[in-house]
Amino acid sequence: MTPVVRMSGVTHSFGALAALESVDFEVATGSVYALVGENGAGKTTLMRVLYGALRPDAGTIEVEGVERKWRSSADAIAHGIGMVSQHYSIIPELTCLQNLVLGAEGSFVIHGDAFRERATRLGSKMGFAFDWDAEASTLSPAGAQKLEIVKLLWRESKIMVLDEPTAMLSPADSDALYASLKQLASEGATVIVVTHRIPEVMQHCGRVTVLRGGVKVADRAVAETSAHELAELIVGHSVSRSPQGAADPGEPMLEVSGLVVKGERKDDALKGASFVVRSGEVVGLAGVDGNGQRELFHALVGTLPAAGGTVLLGGSDVTRVRSRDRFVRGVRLIPEDRHEEGVVEDWSLVDNAALGLQHVPPLINGVWADLARRQALALRVADRFKTKHQGLHRSMRSLSGGNQQRFVAARALELDPRVILAFQPTRGLDIDGTAQVYASLREAARGGAGVLVVSFDLDELLENCDRTIVIHAGRVHEPTPGQGHDRQAIGRLMVGAS
């Protein structure tokens, strides 16, 4: 059978950096196809070449046996190729229907009823139901992902590329998504999923291609490989898991009791959360996105006020203490959104090293900032996870996303942390980077800190944390004793079933 997509000898460079070197990639229809690899392995670059967003330096693209040279993405779209990027392109202020047809209206006049009818038909074919006239801001991450898929159908895409589609989804939503993708594939569509989650590949995909350092290293039927082999192929050497169950937990470092926090819509986003993180332990906070994780974090950092309850830091009440003084007392943060909250991209690495630590001695001396110590700090931060950079005085922008995340994670381990709050600390990191970050969080815990990790990836938490607690609908639940590592039991708590 001829493959639907055949890319041969694709080479692409960004300046001096070769992102892809003579990669061959073939996809047939019928099953969900996985493309895996570390950050910077070239997965997204390869898909952007296929989608016409990048022009390759060399190599050819054949679609259904015909060689194509895309002039632009519009060209690729017109030939049935669709892509959902990692960051959804949903505009929250528009309605779901407006988002659906945006850029593909097909006429100068909006035919509301006809559009709605076709939209509903496409949605119900996949088993999705939308309130088409509701604002897209009301969609859950899973809903937004579904809308993106219907967008591809609207554009009559036959070849669909999804970049990390489950990054924001709960396990149940991920399973549902793959069920839809398998349905599409069985109906003749070609589905390519870019992912770094090996369990998903093993469970749902038919074939898998592994990229490493811009080169294709393997191409296997999933049935003929194993999770272990894939992990080795991706990293290029065997992966060691971070050691678990460190020393016995000590004194409580972070005690939260009855914490109430108002959300954006003035409702209680956090409805009396209580839990303890002790010195020496790494605690995972599992939960589906949007259950109060964000508000909890802001309240712990001090950027959102507590409407009720208390937060104790090393035994002393900090509920009314302002944010900067919490940093001075040892709170460290790996924020959720690196671009928006974690770094100043225009600044040098040196100046970014002090961000959040600017009032922490010895970086401050009276009113003066100690620039020599800031420089030394930046050097340590960059070295800890081997952040790849071209000089500490170059801007943060010159770093890749994964390297920025390494820098931000390393910064949170500096200057004697007592409580480390990590929100999706491995977002955008590859297997090695993830292992490094958790190893360091554990090291900090061994040094006496208490660590709280929020992630939407339950497997990551179960694998790396001493224990996992669950947040659902603004309340924190502890799994019953003995079920602390029971995936099913925790999964039930995450959706509010017991």
Add this chain to the structure above:
Amino acid sequence: MKAFGWKQVALTVAAFGFVALTLIAVGVMPGEAAMELVRGSMGTKNAWNETLKLTTPLLIAGLAVFIALRAGLFNIGAEGQLLVGGLCGTVVALNVEGVLGTVLACLAGLVAGGLWALPAGLIKAYRNGHEVITTIMLNNIAAALVAGLVAGPLRQEGMSTSTEVVAESTWLPSLYENVPFRLNIALVGALLLVWGVAVWIKRTVAGYELSATGANPKAAATAGVEVKRVTVRAMTVSGALSGLAGAVQVLAYEHNFYVGFSSGFGFDALGVALLAGGSPWGAIPSALLFGALSKGTTSIQVLGVPKGLSGILLGVIIIVFAAYRYRRVKSHD
């Protein structure tokens, strides 16, 4: 920053071409006009005297706008703050003589300018009202207010729209005289102010937090910076410096306050700050350029070039510069 590409060169050539065509359109040879412009602004002792007299308020007000810009705020209100500061400084100087009067008048300029900018800062921080709109409105109020006061209660006998002249003992003195050239202490003070602002931004934690607020307010807030307070403070300090520029202009050069005493220093200060780029030191050449151009274009009027040309020239410079800058900003993606 990347080296000049051909696009930048083309842009610069196009800009100069535009100015040259404008000159030819009014019947003047561009080369001749350029010569006269340089001679008129820097060719003689008198020319230098006048250029520096214009440079001083441009430098101080330019720094004021620079600080606001550093915090992510467009202080379009420098002109109004300068007028209010100038008038309040004059009133104090008319009532207290000597060095004490000079110091108090400068303080009055600082306080008045700061208070005039404060509402814009508060509205921005706590009501999310855009500072460009509020400062423009405050400019209009300031202009009408000082005009009313100068034409009314503060009017000098026999004059229509100016105050009494400040006693000579209260003037800011010249440090060096070679008549007609005078180097006033005000310019030296302004240069020291540049140094102070540069040190403050680079070496203090408050300066660090100000820059963080301007560069990425969300990241700043996440890092424990009290963004609302920083916003109010930056706007107030910016207004205070603009007010100081007005007071200093009276004490050093004008010696009384009258309607039209500012030739739009506060507006040109926006250009000075934009052209200064990322460092307060950049405000020095930029203020000097603006001062020289305003003086120079006055002197090429003898060639039949209308005075409005300085506006065109400055406009072209700012647009070219903004095009460079915003190209860089856009290349983020």
